[in-house]
Amino acid sequence: DQQVKQNSPSLSVQEGRISILNCDYTNSMFDYFLWYKKYPAEGPTFLISISSIKDKNEDGRFTVFLNKSAKHLSLHIVPSQPGDSAVYFCAASAFGAAGNKLTFGGGTRVLVKP
Amino acid sequence: ETGVTQTPRHLVMGMTNKKSLKCEQHLGHNAMYWYKQSAKKPLELMFVYSLEERVENNSVPSRFSPECPNSSHLFLHLHTLQPEDSALYLCASSQDRADGYTFGSGTRLTVV
Numbered sequence: 708d709q710q711v712k713q714n715s716p717s718l719s720v721q722e723g724r725i726s727i728l729n730c731d732y733t734n735s736m737f738d739y740f741l742w743y744k745k746y747p748a749e750g751p752t753f754l755i756s757i758s759s760i761k762d763k764n765e766d767g768r769f770t771v772f773l774n775k776s777a778k779h780l781s782l783h784i785v786p787s788q789p790g791d792s793a794v795y796f797c798a799a800s801a802f803g804a805a806g807n808k809l810t811f812g813g814g815t816r817v818l819v820k821p
Numbered sequence: 822e823t824g825v826t827q828t829p830r831h832l833v834m835g836m837t838n839k840k841s842l843k844c845e846q847h848l849g850h851n852a853m854y855w856y857k858q859s860a861k862k863p864l865e866l867m868f869v870y871s872l873e874e875r876v877e878n879n880s881v882p883s884r885f886s887p888e889c890p891n892s893s894h895l896f897l898h899l900h901t902l903q904p905e906d907s908a909l910y911l912c913a914s915s916q917d918r919a920d921g922y923t924f925g926s927g928t929r930l931t932v933v
Contacts, residue, residue: 709863750926
């Protein structure tokens with residue numbers, strides 16, 4: 708059973724508009740959440756993270772929101788740029804997990820149209 | 822250059838072959854991981870090594886055998902694989918913070 712789910716496999720957005728990616732989790736032990744971005748033929752790269760003690764973290768055009776009661780987080784990209792076209796993975800970890808093990812969602816493919 | 826190097830980038834092997842995937846990191850990280858990414862599936866954790874000791878084997882079949890000779894190198898030895906093992910195999914390393922996870926570019930494996 709998937710503990711981290713990204714229910715939208717793809718998203719298409721116009722350049723300059725907002726991209727909103729969603730992620731749900733089931734394991735209440737998760738206390739740290741991350742978003743990774745992946746281009747074809749490359750490994751995922753870290754984008755932004757949030758601790759469970761916060762409900763928002765912002766870094767430039769990227770903002771992550773966490774709703775612990777709903778076990779839901781989202782990534783907002785504004786304004787979206789063509790270079791943001793990639794697959795975005797949500798990931799979660801639990802404090803004390805051996806080797807900082809990350810559990811990933813299935814990914815959302817984002818296409819930003821010029 | 823991501824700091825984590827995986828070789829080879831592509832590998833085609835028969836079901837009776839034996840091959841190895843190599844991962845190398847020079848970031849000073851103390852944990853290394855193997856993940857598998859199959860089509861339309863989430864990244865699946867296979868193995869975790871922390872301080873060169875295997876701390877997790879995520880119910881991976883014995884035809885996959887990891888080896889971590891030192892903190893900078895991680896191998897995945899493959900033998901008698903099945904076509905359904907075809908996937909992208911990603912290596913990653915981290916220090917103590919979860920956002921220090923650095924991935925390699927992966928090895929695209931095809932089993933014929």
